[in-house]
Amino acid sequence: MSASTTQLEQYNTKREELIKSDRALRRDHEVASLSAVEIEADQIIRKIRAEEANSIWNLDYPSIPHPFPGMEFLTGREIIVKTKLFKILTKMPKGGLLHAHLDGTVNVSVLLRLALKHRAIHVRTPESLTTQNIKTVLPQFCALPEKEFSKNALGLTETTYQPDSWVPIQVAREQFHPELGGPEGFDRWVTKALTIDPSEAYGTHNTSTKIWLKFGSTFLVGGGLVRYAPIIEEYIKEFFLTSIEDGISYVEPRINFMYKDIIAADGTPVPQRELVAIFDRVIAEVKEEMKQRGREGEFIGARIIYSTVRFCTNEELEWYLNDCIALKKEFPHLIAGFDLVGHEDALHPLIYYAESLLRFPQMQKEAGVDIPFIFHAGETLGDGTVADMNLYDAILMGTKRIGHGFSLVKHPKLMEICKERDIAVEVCPISNEILRLTSSMCTHPLPVLLNNGIHVALCSDDPSVFGNMGLTFDYFQVLAASELTGLIQLGEMAKDSIKYSTLETSAKEEALELWQRQWQKFVEYVVEAGRSGSV
Numbered sequence: 001m002s003a004s005t006t007q008l009e010q011y012n013t014k015r016e017e018l019i020k021s022d023r024a025l026r027r028d029h030e031v032a033s034l035s036a037v038e039i040e041a042d043q044i045i046r047k048i049r050a051e052e053a054n055s056i057w058n059l060d061y062p063s064i065p066h067p068f069p070g071m072e073f074l075t076g077r078e079i080i081v082k083t084k085l086f087k088i089l090t091k092m093p094k095g096g097l098l099h100a101h102l103d104g105t106v107n108v109s110v111l112l113r114l115a116l117k118h119r120a121i122h123v124r125t126p127e128s129l130t131t132q133n134i135k136t137v138l139p140q141f142c143a144l145p146e147k148e149f150s151k152n153a154l155g156l157t158e159t160t161y162q163p164d165s166w167v168p169i170q171v172a173r174e175q176f177h178p179e180l181g182g183p184e185g186f187d188r189w190v191t192k193a194l195t196i197d198p199s200e201a202y203g204t205h206n207t208s209t210k211i212w213l214k215f216g217s218t219f220l221v222g223g224g225l226v227r228y229a230p231i232i233e234e235y236i237k238e239f240f241l242t243s244i245e246d247g248i249s250y251v252e253p254r255i256n257f258m259y260k261d262i263i264a265a266d267g268t269p270v271p272q273r274e275l276v277a278i279f280d281r282v283i284a285e286v287k288e289e290m291k292q293r294g295r296e297g298e299f300i301g302a303r304i305i306y307s308t309v310r311f312c313t314n315e316e317l318e319w320y321l322n323d324c325i326a327l328k329k330e331f332p333h334l335i336a337g338f339d340l341v342g343h344e345d346a347l348h349p350l351i352y353y354a355e356s357l358l359r360f361p362q363m364q365k366e367a368g369v370d371i372p373f374i375f376h377a378g379e380t381l382g383d384g385t386v387a388d389m390n391l392y393d394a395i396l397m398g399t400k401r402i403g404h405g406f407s408l409v410k411h412p413k414l415m416e417i418c419k420e421r422d423i424a425v426e427v428c429p430i431s432n433e434i435l436r437l438t439s440s441m442c443t444h445p446l447p448v449l450l451n452n453g454i455h456v457a458l459c460s461d462d463p464s465v466f467g468n469m470g471l472t473f474d475y476f477q478v479l480a481a482s483e484l485t486g487l488i489q490l491g492e493m494a495k496d497s498i499k500y501s502t503l504e505t506s507a508k509e510e511a512l513e514l515w516q517r518q519w520q521k522f523v524e525y526v527v528e529a530g531r532s533g534s535v
């Protein structure tokens, strides 16, 4: 009896040692001194997670037959918002948002409201809309100059509608045929064109190739609205303000400069430097507003990762690289990096652009500026495909961070390099799942990165298309789908989102101090709520 106890004790000691050494690389393992409040808050979260796995996630929902924590976001969303865990996470300070495409950041109902305010906004379709074709015909939007305003008093659903003729957006909405739902039917039609719904992600478009066709089309539809200067100004403001409300204190969005111009208030095209100037103005405005509300410290600011789409030619890329440098010279505090965006599996890999991209550092030197590459790479299911191999090129070209890096876990050597060179990964859990790289959060490779000690910032990517506004939903999915990850690990990722941002050293320190103060308040709130059961 006692001999076997000793054997068991020895076994348990060995077991603990093995577990400890396996987890030694994790960032939450590294945290030297946790306060008593942090430890208690972490325990409370774990307890609520375990309780809700057995209660909320174990119920039968008529519309959701097989719910589970970490399940497909578009189906599980309505359950997620009912959980205590979600309510708590809405209050968590998230640090910076390091991976989001600007034109995919604002709730589409807000965008539609903004569009309806402007008489310049027109809409057209290649054929008159009917109950037969409404599911497949997409709206095309454009801001027109006053002299081209349409006098069309009849809408897109009239049998006499002239294909591809512009209709003022308000007319199109008001005249939307009752059989197609009237004005609300118009709103639903536009909303469907700008978002991905569960029947698409998990039904009609259930492969990464198919869902990218739908995904890409949402940006084409939205582009006609978001390129209009008066809309973009309010859009950016809404993005900042809603981010702040979700506990995000800094944003570093990618802006797609592919079009080379935006549409000014009078409906004429102007160079895209105007967009950067607007971005600058809105930062100042939001800072001032926050100050007036006595919440000055909650918004550190925003910077732009200059991007273009990986279907341009090498010649065109040279133009964008030069444009990026020119904008950096004019707005040194705003241009934070350079990237190429778009579907990696289908478009040009980094190696296709190697010659120009390799020249970029020299071009910067001559211009006296510093613009790091912050590349998308490895957003793919491939194993040795060109998209997967973008990871080698991103690293060789000195990327500061890796956008997505979904296939990074297939490459132990590259993971080692990420650790050595301190390359953080911008992980977008919900985006990866909706774009069909993983069937649920439970099979997402994030734990492999975390268990290897790689720095990670959680990001939302395109929340207007996916419905994961802010960062709370992505934090929720990560927390719900791993027993190992608790509040401390979430806090480490939030801190890393500041540490691996492109903020200057002093701004970074300021942001980290702000975060630490917010975190202290947050863990106190969790403990208080946990003890009183008042979540």
Ligand SMILES: O=c1[nH]cnc2c1ncn2[C@@H]1O[C@H](CO)[C@@H](O)[C@H]1O
Binding pocket: 101, 102, 103, 104, 216, 219, 254, 255, 256, 309, 341, 342, 343, 344, 376, 379, 431, 461, 462
């Ligand atoms: O997850 C992503 N990976 C790569 N490109 C993306 C992703 N999300 C959006 N875009 C791209 O960004 C542009 C809009 O700003 C679009 O070209 C869209 O395809």
